[in-house]
Amino acid sequence: MDLIKQAAFELQNESISAWKQNDHPVVGYTCSQVPLELFYAGGILPVRLRGVGIHGLDIADAYYGPFICSFPKAILQSMAEKKLKHLDGAVIADGCDSMRRMDECWRRASKDYPHMALPFFHYMNIPRKISDHSRDWFVDEIKQLQTALNAHFKVSITLEQIQKAIQLYNESRKLIEKIEDLRKFNPPKITGSDAFCVSLAAESMAPETFQKQAAAVYEQFSSNPAEIADGPRILISGSAYDDIHLIQTIEASGANVVGENVCFGPSHRANLVSEKHPPLEALMEHYLLTCPCPRMFGRFDYRIALLKENIRNVKANGVVLQNIRFCDLHASENGLLERELEKEGIPCIRLEREYGSQTDTGRLRMRMDAFLERISQ
Amino acid sequence: MRPEIQEYPFDWMLHKSMHIAFDSLKGSKKEYQYMLNYMPYFKGLMDLLGKYDEPGILFVELVKDAVDEIMFAHDQGKKICMTTFCFSPIVLLAMDVVPVVMEPLTVLPTILWKRGTYDFMNFCIEAGLSETSCSSQRGALGAYLAGLCEPVDFIIFDSGGVCDTNANVFAFSASYLNKPIFQLDYPASFLDERTREYQRKDFRELIAFLESQTGKKLDQDRLRKGLEETHKQDLLLSQIDEYQMLKPNPLPPIFNLFMYAGRFLATSTPGYTRLLESMCRTVKNNADQGKSGLQSGKEKCRALFCYIDHYSSDARMWNFLDDTGISHLGSILSRFFPDHAPYLQNEDINSGYHIQLNTLDDMIDSLTEINARSPMVKSIRGPYDTPYMWLEDALAFARLYQADCIIYSGTPGCRNTWGMVKPFARDTEKHGFPTHIMYSDAFDERVESFETTALRLAEFFRVRQLI
Numbered sequence: 001m002d003l004i005k006q007a008a009f010e011l012q013n014e015s016i017s018a019w020k021q022n023d024h025p026v027v028g029y030t031c032s033q034v035p036l037e038l039f040y041a042g043g044i045l046p047v048r049l050r051g052v053g054i055h056g057l058d059i060a061d062a063y064y065g066p067f068i069c070s071f072p073k074a075i076l077q078s079m080a081e082k083k084l085k086h087l088d089g090a091v092i093a094d095g096c097d098s099m100r101r102m103d104e105c106w107r108r109a110s111k112d113y114p115h116m117a118l119p120f121f122h123y124m125n126i127p128r129k130i131s132d133h134s135r136d137w138f139v140d141e142i143k144q145l146q147t148a149l150n151a152h153f154k155v156s157i158t159l160e161q162i163q164k165a166i167q168l169y170n171e172s173r174k175l176i177e178k179i180e181d182l183r184k185f186n187p188p189k190i191t192g193s194d195a196f197c198v199s200l201a202a203e204s205m206a207p208e209t210f211q212k213q214a215a216a217v218y219e220q221f222s223s224n225p226a227e228i229a230d231g232p233r234i235l236i237s238g239s240a241y242d243d244i245h246l247i248q249t250i251e252a253s254g255a256n257v258v259g260e261n262v263c264f265g266p267s268h269r270a271n272l273v274s275e276k277h278p279p280l281e282a283l284m285e286h287y288l289l290t291c292p293c294p295r296m297f298g299r300f301d302y303r304i305a306l307l308k309e310n311i312r313n314v315k316a317n318g319v320v321l322q323n324i325r326f327c328d329l330h331a332s333e334n335g336l337l338e339r340e341l342e343k344e345g346i347p348c349i350r351l352e353r354e355y356g357s358q359t360d361t362g363r364l365r366m367r368m369d370a371f372l373e374r375i376s377q
Numbered sequence: 378m379r380p381e382i383q384e385y386p387f388d389w390m391l392h393k394s395m396h397i398a399f400d401s402l403k404g405s406k407k408e409y410q411y412m413l414n415y416m417p418y419f420k421g422l423m424d425l426l427g428k429y430d431e432p433g434i435l436f437v438e439l440v441k442d443a444v445d446e447i448m449f450a451h452d453q454g455k456k457i458c459m460t461t462f463c464f465s466p467i468v469l470l471a472m473d474v475v476p477v478v479m480e481p482l483t484v485l486p487t488i489l490w491k492r493g494t495y496d497f498m499n500f501c502i503e504a505g506l507s508e509t510s511c512s513s514q515r516g517a518l519g520a521y522l523a524g525l526c527e528p529v530d531f532i533i534f535d536s537g538g539v540c541d542t543n544a545n546v547f548a549f550s551a552s553y554l555n556k557p558i559f560q561l562d563y564p565a566s567f568l569d570e571r572t573r574e575y576q577r578k579d580f581r582e583l584i585a586f587l588e589s590q591t592g593k594k595l596d597q598d599r600l601r602k603g604l605e606e607t608h609k610q611d612l613l614l615s616q617i618d619e620y621q622m623l624k625p626n627p628l629p630p631i632f633n634l635f636m637y638a639g640r641f642l643a644t645s646t647p648g649y650t651r652l653l654e655s656m657c658r659t660v661k662n663n664a665d666q667g668k669s670g671l672q673s674g675k676e677k678c679r680a681l682f683c684y685i686d687h688y689s690s691d692a693r694m695w696n697f698l699d700d701t702g703i704s705h706l707g708s709i710l711s712r713f714f715p716d717h718a719p720y721l722q723n724e725d726i727n728s729g730y731h732i733q734l735n736t737l738d739d740m741i742d743s744l745t746e747i748n749a750r751s752p753m754v755k756s757i758r759g760p761y762d763t764p765y766m767w768l769e770d771a772l773a774f775a776r777l778y779q780a781d782c783i784i785y786s787g788t789p790g791c792r793n794t795w796g797m798v799k800p801f802a803r804d805t806e807k808h809g810f811p812t813h814i815m816y817s818d819a820f821d822e823r824v825e826s827f828e829t830t831a832l833r834l835a836e837f838f839r840v841r842q843l844i
Contacts, residue, residue, distance in 0.1 A: 062799065063797075063799055063800055064795070064796060064797075064799070065794075065795030065796065065797075065798050065799055066789075066795070066816075067509070067789040067790070067791075067795045068792065068795055068796055069792075094538070094565060096541050096792070097540065097541040097542070097792035097793040097796055098792050098796055100565075100796070101792075101793070101796025101797045102796075103760050104760050104761055104797045104800055105796070105797060105800065107762075108800040108803075123565070123760065125564050125565045125566065127538070127562050127564075128537040128538055128562050129537055129560055129562045131578075131579070132578075133574075133575055133578040133579065134562065134575075137564065137571075294545070294548070295541065297537050297544050297545070297547075297548040297558075297560050297562075298548055298551065298558050298559075298560060300548065300551075300552045323507070325509065326509050327507075328507045328510045328511075328541065328542050328545050329541060329545050331507030331509065331510075332505065332506045332507045332510060332545055332549045333549075334505070335504065335505020335506060335507070335549070336552050336553065338505065339505060
């Protein structure tokens with residue numbers, strides 16, 4: 001579990017160092033809609049960009065305006081603070097307005113802080129709707145990324161290699177799903193924070209290393225479950241979220257976090273990428289069509305159905321609908337979700353927070369205590 | 378929402394306000410002066426409109442007619458479509474659909490009513506929309522969510538890929554009100570063939586959606602007529618744009634509002650053509666006399682508003698500019714990029730649309746191209762410093778219109794521009810244009826009072842020795 005936790009809590013980890021020792025490149029990506037199989041097919045390790053462990057946003061604030069989500073700011077700050085030195089490149093996807101503007105802020109900051117300049121920097125343009133032409137567009141974007149990776153890293157990514165990478169990452173997804181199943185017991189066999197560490201680690205480690213570690217975690221907790229008391233079962237939904245401390249805060253209040261419906265994790269576990277369809281089509285189907293983010297406009301019905309299914313699967317007693325301040329996509333969607341779920345008798349609490357900061361712990365704890373009191377009655 | 382607010386339908390109040398304003402302006406000077414005693418909260422606005430006689434009256438008439446259309450659409454068997462300012466409603470009008478454009482419907486009560494649209498903005502939060510979302514829609518939207526308007530039949534927006542907070546508001550409304558929805562989605566790229574093909578396919582899907590919602594086929598003749606009228610209006614806008622380059626600028630600051638609000642509410646209608654013709658006459662008259670459009674006649678400084686304007690109650694921003702001697706050189710809202718626009722003579726931004734009328738396909742392509750150049754859709758869809766985007770446009774405009782400075786006015790809800798306005802402003806400064814970032818909310822004075830906004834602006838003009 002140590003390596004898994006290291007990967008979940010720190011931006012740099014042993015798996016990345018080992019990968020780099022063999023002179024293999026590492027590329028960071030911003031959004032769960034970026035098809036990581038493509039990188040791996042070219043011998044490049046994709047890692048999800050995160051901003052944990054920073055203590056301020058002073059540099060990021062010099063480029064971003066004040067009314068911007070703290071997640072991309074934290075990534076920019078991490079880069080400025082030299083915490084992402086392992087990166088050989090970055091792919092900025094236009095996941096949302098705050099995130100896509102990282103493209104300009106990062107490029108501008110690189111002029112003031114030359115160490116931030118990466119030799120490979122690519123902008124990925126992902127449609128916000130599903131239609132025949134948006135499917136074609138997404139496939140084209142994958143091809144453009146493929147061409148860019150080939151040219152810069154002097155590799156030649158083939159369809160066969162992509163197919164193999166799909167199979168490999170599907171194995172990771174299956175393992176995560178097995179570990180997630182341990183949370184369905186009452187009480188769960190693994191704490192929410194440990195289980196979520198596994199999901200996070202999957203996006204920050206080489207898949208082979210991850211699978212070895214995740215398999216060990218599964219063995220450990222399936223045969224020797226964690227000692228967890230009965231408590232209300234909570235599912236967390238909403239904004240991009242990779243902060244174990246929120247789960248720890250909720251669990252410290254006596255609840256068990258039994259599932260997450262956030263974009264860290266689902267790209268690995270929600271659905272497998274088809275191994276039967278042509279690889280680029282399969283990636284498009286997975287990353288575009290099953291995207292659970294409200295950036296895909298007009299897909300609320302799909303997302304609420306997905307959430308309800310998750311709630312049923314993990315037998316949640318209540319849902320935490322959280323959003324990072326200025327994440328309007330999730331904050332507004334949370335308003336709709338709360339209305340619909342409460343109508344069906346599923347208790348919800350909406351929490352607005354800052355990314356990665358523990359300054360909110362007291363307030364969040366107090367609100368969670370009140371919520372747990374409500375759902376325990 | 379307070380119960381007394383719920384007693385009065387929003388559109389009905391706006392309809393009454395506009396009729397009273399119109400009747401007052403049409404009255405004799407003596408009647409008008411007498412009426413001003415009864416309108417303490419929007420005396421400044423009325424005076425501002427009254428100053429310009431015919432254009433002011435025609436603008437009020439245009440708005441009055443647009444609100445009337447909404448009020449009585451269903452009585453006339455027409456469908457109502459909720460949409461956004463950056464979507465060109467030509468296609469809606471050609472299909473006999475009445476557009477309800479959220480942003481102008483937020484602006485009007487904001488500058489007209491004592492309490493602005495605060496109660497309706499607040500209701501959006503009650504309904505579940507995030508408090509940090511863009512205020513430009515929330516003013517009118519709150520009334521629609523609260524059921525205080527003639528209900529809309531469906532929703533169309535074109536800000537997917539352009540502005541998340543805008544698109545999100547419409548997606549939210551569709552779910553909240555349970556209405557059919559269609560979005561035009563825009564890639565970050567602009568003129569390449571792949572992007573244009575994407576836009577073409579998207580627009581054809583929009584027409585299929587409209588046909589399914591209205592049960593009618595797109596009427597070619599009406600569309601041709603609408604596009605012809607739009608072309609006429611574009612030529613008039615180009616004339617005004619050209620006059621605006623003169624020093625002193627003969628365009629009164631408030632005319633910028635007339636230009637774009639008319640376009641958003643009544644594009645391709647004869648009422649908008651009449652308004653533009655009248656504005657042209659006023660501007661030409663000023664230009665012939667070498668006069669500035671400012672009331673004082675003296676232009677002290679030329680300011681390019683690189684994003685949107687500021688809509689304080691009683692339209693105080695316009696009066697502030699007038700009183701301070703600041704000439705308004707237009708904003709992202711007042712330029713639409715027809716291929717004959719004078720600002721497209723500059724090679725850097727030559728990317729205009731051409732209206733073609735030969736076949737239905739041509740006309741649909743024209744609509745696609747017009748829409749792809751709508752405010753915001755054109756210039757902030759991609760990274761701000763790439764070709765054809767915001768920086769290039771702003772710098773080209775600033776040079777062509779001989780701007781002394783650049784002003785950014787927006788809303789805290791604008792995630793897109795706040796994501797890069799700081800580096801943007803640094804770039805414009807580097808190119809020699811003093812740039813002021815306004816931290817106020819263009820639609821909600823509770824964020825920053827207009828007095829503070831005006832003080833900060835005045836300080837900027839003074840410190841940078843612009844006046």
